[in-house]
Amino acid sequence: MPQMRPLDPAFPIDRQLAVDAANVVLVNLFTLDAADEDTFLKAWQDDAAIMKRQPGFISTQLHRALGDSPAYLNYAVWESTAAFRAAFANPEFRAKLAAYPASAVASPHLFRKVAVPGVCVA
DSSP states (O other): OEEEESSSSSSSHHHHHTTTEEEEEEEEEEOOGGGGGGHHHHHHHHHHHHTSSSEEEEEEEEESSSSSSSSEEEEEEEEHHHHHHHHHHHHHHHHHHSSTTTOOOOEEEEOOOBBTTTBBOO
């Protein structure tokens, strides 16, 4: 199971899950040892396959940091916090967390789009 390290310690993922919101984005930064990359990628792929079948899932994309340090960023779009909360509690998903390498550290955080006039829409 990956270690969990909040992106914002003042408002960790367990507190975010209690906020009802529509159109949320999960951003999850993973750090790990270089030797564990293949194991991490397989575990993430298995998790993504489970999440894709969950109600309210829209899309996901995994990104790898440039350079030699194996840092990964997962960006996943959900219809609502409630949909993500249900998927995150799914026993099949929870059981698969044990497949992550011991060096993996996950920093998940939920976001909503923000409208900035002339730049982006919410």
